[in-house]
Amino acid sequence: MSFLTSRRLFSALSLALVASLSAPLTAFAHGDKVGDIEIKHPYARPTLAGQVNGGVFFMGMHNQGKTSDYLVSAKVDPSVAKSTELHRMSMEGDVMKMKQVVNVELPANKMTEFKHGSMDGYHVMLMGVNKPLKVGDKFKLTLQFKNSGSKEVEVWVETPKAGAEASSMHSH
Ligand SMILES: [Cu+2]
Numbered sequence: 001m002s003f004l005t006s007r008r009l010f011s012a013l014s015l016a017l018v019a020s021l022s023a024p025l026t027a028f029a030h031g032d033k034v035g036d037i038e039i040k041h042p043y044a045r046p047t048l049a050g051q052v053n054g055g056v057f058f059m060g061m062h063n064q065g066k067t068s069d070y071l072v073s074a075k076v077d078p079s080v081a082k083s084t085e086l087h088r089m090s091m092e093g094d095v096m097k098m099k100q101v102v103n104v105e106l107p108a109n110k111m112t113e114f115k116h117g118s119m120d121g122y123h124v125m126l127m128g129v130n131k132p133l134k135v136g137d138k139f140k141l142t143l144q145f146k147n148s149g150s151k152e153v154e155v156w157v158e159t160p161k162a163g164a165e166a167s168s169m170h171s172h
Contacts, residue, residue, distance in 0.1 A: 030042075034145065034151035035069070035147060037061055037063055037064075039151065040062065041156075042058050042153045043116075044133050044137075044139075045116060046135050046157055047133045052128060053125055053126060053127055054125075054126040054133050055116065057124075058114035063108055064109065065147075066109070067108050068108055069105075069106045070103040070147075071143060072102075072103045072145065072146050077139070078130075079130060080130060081126035085125045087099065088122050089122070101122070136157065137156075138155065141154075
């Protein structure tokens with residue numbers, strides 16, 4: 001039997017906890033649809049005073065069409081953040097890394113991962129948050145898809161129960 005490194009084990013535990021939290025979360029889920037794309041439960045993580053960037057996540061984006069579509073951009077009002085970027089999380093060795101991507105491919109008939117804590121998923125990064133995002137806040141985000149058009153969705157600021165995540169998993 002091989003031994004996991006402590007960090008990998010820690011990440012695996014975090015993922016398991018995040019997964020176990022998705023059931024209660026969906027009980028209060030919201031979402032939208034535009035063209036072939038179902039946008040499931042847009043949510044943001046609260047930010048701390050002085051934290052420059054924030055992250056917007058989704059339970060997923062489900063492309064119900066027969067061809068790939070692409071999320072090409074996301075816009076927020078300047079009162080929320082100066083700009084946005086599309087980011088991808090991935091594991092490099094034992095470390096979670098995030099990278100900016102030009103677009104996010106949404107393959108046909110597939111749910112694409114946008115969950116917080118996902119080790120291979122996407123999110124919208126809010127660059128230059130103007131004031132801390134607090135639990136209970138709501139704000140608008142406009143998503144632009146290549147084929148399905150654009151859609152304004154409402155993002156809910158919320159947090160999983162205490163201890164459910166490693167703060168190191170999503171930092172710049
Ligand atoms: Cu990011």
